[in-house]
Amino acid sequence: MLIWSFIIFVDLLMLAAYLQTQDVRAVLSLLWPVILGTLILLYFVLVGSLRSQQSMEVRLNALLDTLELSWEDVGQLDLTEERRDLILDVFANNAMSSEHVNADYRRTRGTDAKGPAFGNEKSDFEPASKRQDPSAHEHDYDGLEGPLGTAEALLEEANKSYAARAQERWEASEQADIDMIEAGVDRLGDLVKTDWFEKNAKDGAVAELMEQDEPV
Structure with missing residues (x-):
């Protein structure tokens, strides 16, 4: 809509210039403020859209930090395709941008791309690479279990019942x-x-x- 409005406005200016028998310089002197204003308007529209997108990601990040969601849980939510893609992007950005694996990722470290080693050295797997001593990071796992969730408590109760019957x-x-x-x-x-x-x-x-x- 904005582009078509710009084209119509330019056509009207050129028609006015023609009717007034103005030369090319006169036409350009009329057009450059319009072109500059349009470019500035487009810039602010794009910046506003980008900031809105970033603000949405920040809010989703804060929301996901308070929820226990997995990739499968997101797939089962009744969301639009755009919202679902945005949530999945936030999941991916959180996993890739974190320098240190947090408690949630330590709980599922078997599927965490960063693995259980918390060394800061970035290097390929080579025989000459420095060994990471896992015992030096045992305290990182203290208090990870915390209170059981609803599904975890139900599973624990079922395990105890099965063990007693067995x-x-x-x-x-x-x-x-x-x-x-x-x-x-x-x-x-x-x-x-x-x-x-x-x-x-x-x-x-x-x-x-x-x-x-x-x-x-």
Whole structure:
């Protein structure tokens, strides 16, 4: 719209110059203030747009610092394509511009491009490179776990429940095992200490066990 307005305005000036039978210098003297003003206007429009974009990235940075989001979480949000791309760009800029890996990246250091070594020396991997002692940075991991999130607490509760059920099934299996009853022991470890396995050795026992469809 701005470009078309400029073209129409220039055409009107040239028409006015023609009607007044002015020479080229007179036309240029009329045009240069318009051209200069248009360029200045375009400059301020571009600068304002760039500052608005940078301001949006700063606000998104502050927002993402308070949220626990992953790349997968961003993909599931109901966002416009422009907003989603902007958030992903902020993620990438945060990861690449950080000189030192922060706590969030240390938690997922297996996928962090910077890795777990925090040395400041920038060099290629070579046999002659200086070794980074991991023990010198053990304190960097202090207090990283913090309170569990909702999903983490649910997973921890499920793990404890599964472990308790597995232990109950193991103890019940030990108590019902005929071989252990005959040997007069209560634990599988106690049965291993005896000579029961040497006395009851059987060729192909492992292969026979592996061919069973039902769990023992």
